[in-house]
Amino acid sequence: MTDKEISDMEAIMSEGPEVEIEGRIFKLRRLGVRDTFKLARIVAIGAAGIGKEIGNMQELSPELIGGLLLLGFPYAERDVLEFLSSIIDVPFEEFSNPEKFPMGSEVVIVNALVEHVDVKAFFSKIAMLTKSPAFKTLLKGTSTSSKKGTAGQTKKS
Secondary structure: OOHHHHHHHHHHHOOOOEEEEOOEEEEOOOOOHHHHHHHHHHHHHHHHHOOOOOOOHHHOOHHHHHHHHHHOOOOOHHHHHHHHHHHOOOOHHHHOOOOOOOOOHHHHHHHHHHHOHHHHHHHHHHHHHHOOHHHHHHHHHEEOOOOOOOOOOEEOO
């Protein structure tokens, strides 16, 4: 069996990490395609909020995504809280209660998310994609950010 097949099998068999908050144990649910888009949107908002560009897919890692997710709080508070509450299967209203989820609970969940087998499997697949000649050609030809006053992708010189 190859490393990729073992990694894929681990992701399928995984039960997800657990976190303890205020003496309660929460299991992070499996992550799916829709979560990819939610997470990407939050990370993009966070990166834009701090003036960073996420143009080089080769530099992305679960740790960087976790950091950008935390940095996205001021710019996408509700989206972040809804996403975090959904991955531990807690209603948003309960998650917003500081008696049940005090300050710092979000950091505990993000740390577990970074270690989640689904996140690691996703980034393993992204790493394989970024090594392909076609993807490298694509990255050389365009920029994912726009200069102020312009819209859309711009060609690199």
